[in-house]
Amino acid sequence: MLSPTTRRASLLASGAAVAGLLLSSLSGGVSYAADNESCRPDGLYKTPGVDVPYCSVYDTEGREKMGADHQRRVIGYFTGWRTGKNGQPAYLAKDIPWDKITHINYAFGHIGGDNRLSVGTDGPENAATGMTWPGVAGAEMDPAYPYKGHFNLLNKFKKQHPNVKTLISVGGWAETGGYFADNGDRVNSGGFYSMATNADGSVNQAGIDTFAASAVDFIRKYGFNGVDIDYEYPTTMKDAGNPLDWQLANGRRAGLVQGYAALMKSLREKLDTAGAADGKHYLLTVAAPSSGYLLRGMETFQMQKYLDYVNIMSYDLHGAWNEYVGPNASLFDDGKDGELAAANVYGSSQYGSIGYLNTDWAYHYFRGSMPAGRINIGLPYYTRGHKNVQGGTDGLWGRAAATTCPAGAGLTKCGDGATGIDNLWHDKDTNGAESPAGSNPMWHAKNLEKGIVGDYVTRYGFPANTTLTGTYARKYDATLVAPWLWNAQKKVFLSTEDEQSVAAKADYVVNRGIGGTMVWEMAGDYAWNAAKGQYEMGSTLTSLMYDKFKAAAPYGAKKSNKALPTQAVKIDTQFTDFKLGDSNYPITPKIKITNNTATTLPGGTEFQFDYGTSAPANASDQSGFGTKVVSSDHTGSNVGGLKGDFHRVSLKLPAWQSLAPGATIDLAFNYYLPVSTPSNWTVNINGTTYALAGDLARGTTVVEPGTTTPPTTPPTTPPTTPPTTPPTTPPTTPPTTGCTAPAYVAGTVYNAGNEVSHKGHKWKAQWWTQNEEPGTTGDWGVWKDLGAC
DSSP states (O other): OOOHHHHHOOSOOOOOOOTTOEEEOTTSSOEEEHHHHTTSOTTOOOOTTOOOOGGGTBOTTSOBOOOTTOSSEEEEEEETTOOSTTSSOOOOGGGSOTTTOSEEEEEEEEEOTTSOEEOOOOSTTOTTTTOOOTTOTTOOOOTTSSOOHHHHHHHHHHHHOTTOEEEEEEEOTTTSSOEEOTTSOEEOOOHHHHHHBOTTSOBOHHHHHHHHHHHHHHHHHHTOSEEEEEOSOOOSSTTOSOGGGHHHHGGGHHHHHHHHHHHHHHHHHHHHHHHHHHTSOOEEEEEEEOOHHHHHTTTTOGGGGGOSEEEEEOOOSSSTTSSBOOOSSOSSBOSOOHHHHHTTTTTOTTTTTOOOSSHHHHHHHHHTTSOGGGEEEEEESBOEEESSOBSSBTTBTOBOBOSSOOTTSOOSSOBOBOOGGGOTTOOBOTTSOBOOOOOOBHHHHHHHHTTOOOGGGGGGTOOTTOOOOSOOEEEEETTTTEEEEEETTTTEEEEOOOHHHHHHHHHHHHHTTOOEEEEEOGGGOEEEETTTTEEEEOOHHHHHHHHHHTTSOOOOOOSOSSOOOSEEEOEEEEEEOOOOGGGOSSBOOEEEEEEOSSSOBOTTOEEEEEEETTSOSOOEESSSSOOEEEEESOOSOOBTOOSOSEEEEEEEOOTTOOBOTTOEEEEEEEBSSOOOOOEEEEEEETTEEEEEGGGOOTTOEEOOTTOOOOOSSOSSOOOSSOOSSOOSSOSSOOOOOOOOSOBOOTTOEEOTTOEEEETTEEEEESSOEESOOTTSSOTTSSEEEEEEO
16 A cells, blocks of 8 residues: 555645524524534534534534643544554554544545445455554454454544544545555546546536445444545646546546535535434545645635535645645745746736745635634645755755656656655655655654664665765744755755744644644654654654643634624525636636525625635626625735735626526626635625525524514523614613723634723623624624723
């Protein structure tokens, strides 16, 4: 089975509801007890007619319950192939720092030729279900389970750490378009590509239904808490993903995104139905690309509403698939990225000088359609690197072109990847030769940095008398938040992570209300073995994140950073008619607006929505709707990070164009860098502003335009009889007491109960908030006016 480097490589890179009340289902017409609905995360799709037991996983503000000392997620990928049976160091369930993490994704399950989820044939050599480790302390099997292997041990340790959730991750780089047979040979079955999409590009619903049903059976059988889909990649960009899959995948590109969305919807509905029957909510997550190149071919990532959260693969942003030498997983852009400069990204005014190969850009892409708390950023516990680097600063932003590319890679141009002792975790090409990639666990990189040849090198095929050539000097760029090793004698560049960069990324997660981090893979973390005088497998970086997160404020649980109406109407919006990714510049989909109310929308009706700052503030239309950006949280380049989350857009029905009940209208929309599905929609109908039901916001009530139906659930303790319309001033004004509360400071995180003074009034936060100015959030918003002071 191939190692994680090949599996991961990219070619190019609530207002809280009140217990006991009834809420109106956004699917229409059905009410559910608030003990479940009040726990639904903001924006998460709920299967119609199913009482999903959200409160088994989420609290009444829609935040995941992970244990008192886990305010943010630490998700670790645990791979099935580091068994020790091949003579190399093992990493077993006993080695996981269970008290430091919140979730484990087991990598990988695959899609069998029958479209069912599988980990291969049961037997003593099956690492997932049959293998044992006699004599290894901590790896004794639990006889309570009818299976052995990693799955037995994961459940054994979950008994001791019941707050930790496990998910089966399906696919990965090597098994997206096929799977490994029991003899180790890869079967090019089509995998996700054929299971979800037919040869003519249409959705393969039969294949999807078979897979989704088998996924439910699988997690019930083996005790998993959910399913993680690692489909690399359902993008319309030609020649994306594993070259072994191109022959089949390229012919289906036009239908891959629709197949992916249909797969997520079916999985969500089957998991919801199973969860209702089992009394526990099952998680559905994905590993999502972070490269702006790949995401341009994924339309607006319309499937995010079906996901509990997204794990961003914010790594493999530079590597030996091309000649440009840069960080594997920088946090920010520095305006000097060699690959982007060569593509004139910085020189194009349409791109807004926004660099899109960094973690911060990828986070803001998904933030455009999801609460910060439903997003996790990825961290690599492995290196990427080049040799024979020319130019750059200590190799950074230099170039290293290869004269020949690995056999079977399908590439005509590639980078000169580091080899030998600089490529410990290497894969092999189709001829069995080493694939140059500069791929190493972080513990080996730390030894290189210190000039140490670890005693483990013999287990990777190196002689015991191996010596190092040159010095591996640690370098660090504070703008990028990226460390690397530079060997000036060998001209070798290895992109790394260490305590300094991981601490900065953890602070970034905390300060922005992000859900947490995801790690590929746990076996790459390190610890110092003083007895041997070398670094080995450990938990240094994971423990650092745990320490940063355990005292953090709760994560951001709302999609919008502004107050939105609590009354919603059934007007649907959809982004359609995308060109194939390679031809999709500028990005020019149609926005399809469908009036599903019983009220005619008059000409001039105004819609507003947010899109993420991953694209510049230059969206427009070609259809006479007057589309324009009316406010922006960020302008200019993104050197050092994007400063805010959203651009606010206004568009209006043409004066002569009304929209009757049931009618649809299209406009041609233009933008220049990828965004996920625009959200936080509002519509002003005859002077009243409503939210749209399709945003799936917590605490909204679906009404007919023009009615005076009050919100069913105001976000604070309701009066005995809710008012017909929200009051414009508080029912009672406390006497002036002097503004003794601290002044409101924009950008500060406030939690429920915090009090501030602002513009002569005292205000109390009803729940977590950031960048919501008191006095602007309305009577049912986050800030409660305590009166003049």
